[in-house]
Amino acid sequence: MGKLSIFDQIKKEGGSIFTEFESKRILKQAGILVGETKLAKTSKEAVSLSQKMGFPVVLKIVSPDVVHKSDSGGVKLSINSAAEVKKAYDEILKKVRKQFPDAVVHGVSVQKMLQPATEVIVGTSKDPQFGPVIMFGLGGIFVELLKDISFRVIPVEQRDAQEMIQEIKGYPLLQGYRGKEPASIPALVEIILKISKLIEENPQIKELELNPILAYRNKAIAVDARIILE
Numbered sequence: 001m002g003k004l005s006i007f008d009q010i011k012k013e014g015g016s017i018f019t020e021f022e023s024k025r026i027l028k029q030a031g032i033l034v035g036e037t038k039l040a041k042t043s044k045e046a047v048s049l050s051q052k053m054g055f056p057v058v059l060k061i062v063s064p065d066v067v068h069k070s071d072s073g074g075v076k077l078s079i080n081s082a083a084e085v086k087k088a089y090d091e092i093l094k095k096v097r098k099q100f101p102d103a104v105v106h107g108v109s110v111q112k113m114l115q116p117a118t119e120v121i122v123g124t125s126k127d128p129q130f131g132p133v134i135m136f137g138l139g140g141i142f143v144e145l146l147k148d149i150s151f152r153v154i155p156v157e158q159r160d161a162q163e164m165i166q167e168i169k170g171y172p173l174l175q176g177y178r179g180k181e182p183a184s185i186p187a188l189v190e191i192i193l194k195i196s197k198l199i200e201e202n203p204q205i206k207e208l209e210l211n212p213i214l215a216y217r218n219k220a221i222a223v224d225a226r227i228i229l230e
Contacts, residue, residue: 023225035114036112039108055079060075061074063096065104079113117215118174134195146170157193161196162185187220191222195210211224212224
């Protein structure tokens with residue numbers, strides 16, 4: 001498989017906005033650790049996948065037309081039984097179809113609910129003046145609330161990635177503020193470098209976002225992702 005074949009394949013399947021499920025396929029190929037995600041096209045399939053993964057699980061809408069999944073009622077967390085999975089699956093589809101009647105829906109993703117950790121974000125975009133840039137900051141809801149982020153022009157080196165992480169005001173949280181488990185800085189540096197390389201090798205990527213990335217003591221896992229092509 002050539003470097004661009006996965007992009008060509010997904011583009012042929014559905015266009016230029018990749019779902020979380022498709023984006024994770026690309027990130028995994030780039031060597032980035034992602035939360036295991038399976039696609040369910042029926043509630044019965046979602047139940048089966050959940051039972052194989054083990055509870056609790058997370059269900060999320062899979063649609064290129066639904067960008068803000070949580071705001072649209074397209075995410076259900078901490079699901080602990082087959083009955084809850086079936087109910088959550090039906091509720092997600094009902095809410096999304098009500099808000100976005102014309103949306104293309106591929107199904108619902110099933111993902112193992114991971115242990116809480118410090119949430120960070122890594123994203124890229126194309127600046128009209130500087131070209132591709134990469135961003136790092138606190139993730140989850142804190143991105144829009146605090147806007148605690150740093151930027152560099154791609155490509156970045158290891159020193160750039162380390163500086164990006166240390167520049168944010170929330171850096172003490174990553175070091176283990178007030179007894180909180182510290183995050184693996186080397187794992188975050190590695191993600192930044194791999195994303196930089198991915199963008200260098202694939203200039204057709206217009207935007208990319210990993211949010212949140214759960215930063216643990218010994219690893220960092222991207223649990224949600226989005227890629228948009230030119």
